[in-house]
Amino acid sequence: MPWLMENWGNPSSAYGMGRSARRAIEEAREQVAKLVGAGPEQVVFTSGATEASNSAIHSAIFNQPHKRHIVTSAVEHSAVLNYCKYLGRYHPVEVTRLPVSTSGLLDLAQLVDSIREDTAMVSLMWGNNETGVVWPIPEITEICRDKQTLFHTDAVQAVGKLPVSVQEAGVDYLSLSGHKFGGPKGVGALILKNTDTFLPMLHGGKQENGRRGGTENVAAIAGLGVAAEIAARIQPDNWAVIEKLRDHLENRVLGLHAGAIVNGSQSERLPNTSNIYLPGIDADALVTMLDQRGICISSGSACMESAITPSHVILAMSGSYDRANESIRISLGLETTEQEISDFVEALSESIDLLS
Ligand code: PLP
Numbered sequence: 130m131p132w133l134m135e136n137w138g139n140p141s142s143a144y145g146m147g148r149s150a151r152r153a154i155e156e157a158r159e160q161v162a163k164l165v166g167a168g169p170e171q172v173v174f175t176s177g178a179t180e181a182s183n184s185a186i187h188s189a190i191f192n193q194p195h196k197r198h199i200v201t202s203a204v205e206h207s208a209v210l211n212y213c214k215y216l217g218r219y220h221p222v223e224v225t226r227l228p229v230s231t232s233g234l235l236d237l238a239q240l241v242d243s244i245r246e247d248t249a250m251v252s253l254m255w256g257n258n259e260t261g262v263v264w265p266i267p268e269i270t271e272i273c274r275d276k277q278t279l280f281h282t283d284a285v286q287a288v289g290k291l292p293v294s295v296q297e298a299g300v301d302y303l304s305l306s307g308h309k310f311g312g313p314k315g316v317g318a319l320i321l322k323n324t325d326t327f328l329p330m331l332h333g334g335k336q337e338n339g340r341r342g343g344t345e346n347v348a349a350i351a352g353l354g355v356a357a358e359i360a361a362r363i364q365p366d367n368w369a370v371i372e373k374l375r376d377h378l379e380n381r382v383l384g385l386h387a388g389a390i391v392n393g394s395q396s397e398r399l400p401n402t403s404n405i406y407l408p409g410i411d412a413d414a415l416v417t418m419l420d421q422r423g424i425c426i427s428s429g430s431a432c433m434e435s436a437i438t439p440s441h442v443i444l445a446m447s448g449s450y451d452r453a454n455e456s457i458r459i460s461l462g463l464e465t466t467e468q469e470i471s472d473f474v475e476a477l478s479e480s481i482d483l484l485s
Contacts, residue, residue, distance in 0.1 A: 157354025166294030178306035189250035196249035233262035261402025312356030372400035
């Protein structure tokens with residue numbers, strides 16, 4: 130609020146109010162860098178993870194004109210999938226979308242085989258937003274390093290929930306988004322391992338060290354910084370409590386409906402995410418009924434919601450439209466209580482009865 134109400138100076142201006150806005154941005158840069166084990170000079174603030182991921186892929190493709198191939202997966206967020214689709218349509222760029230197993234895992238041997246001499250970048254997510262399935266990022270980094278290919282990871286769902294270190298993981302680019310760990314919407318960052326591998330996508334003023342033109346959204350960036358500082362103080366133990374609550378919720382839901390299955394349960398997962406297949410129950414109808422009771426769950430990715438298409442993630446895992454249409458996604462937060470889980474299960478049970 131202070132950056133909206135009182136200290137609304139332009140951070141590129143020389144006057145005092147501008148200088149304090151600049152300091153707020155630089156403080157946020159340090160806070161974000163610290164959360165992800167990077168240096169402040171590696172952080173480029175963006176309008177969110179969509180821009181961060183688009184910028185990473187844009188850099189790899191337009192900085193290496195002799196490389197015209199991208200490897201990604203079938204279960205990425207639309208921020209990656211649709212930018213790749215755009216490149217494939219309007220540029221001579223070929224895209225390989227790796228499939229996943231029924232557990233939501235990649236076949237790493239297939240990843241190795243898919244990387245070619247002209248592969249500009251591999252872009253694979255750290256944790257899946259719909260199922261929570263986590264991929265072995267250090268191993269993938271190793272593969273990309275061996276093949277001398279740049280590696281970008283969409284770590285939106287992992288940052289703030291798992292220990293994420295850009296330095297340890299060795300990834301070339303990492304995207305994060307403020308609203309996934311308590312910050313404002315409409316702000317995020319791209320973290321660069323090597324600043325030479327970045328090619329700006331937005332051209333204008335010299336903001337962000339010449340990496341992104343346009344006056345910075347100071348209030349959102351300051352909010353992102355504060356969220357990062359708080360997230361860095363949260364211990365894995367805090368999330369372990371939520372993981373137990375999540376497992377408890379899943380056990381209760383599995384007991385409610387014959388044939389229910391937790392999608393991705395065989396794999397390592399984020400502690401707060403659950404995706405459950407309820408055979409014969411229309412997920413969109415369930416979402417609407419629960420919403421009427423003040424409960425917010427979803428049937429796929431929020432970014433896909435308006436399209437009323439079945440979840441591309443569950444479709445890629447199962448090959449079944451029915452399963453994709455009959456799976457719900459539930460996210461817990463650090464504040465979720467046992468009572469809320471009980472209330473949810475009761476409401477879910479009643480709604481399933483009505484829809485059966
Ligand atoms: N990637 C993943 C995995 C996400 O869950 C999201 C947001 O839902 C995004 C990217 C897009 O982030 P933003 O809305 O900040 O552009």
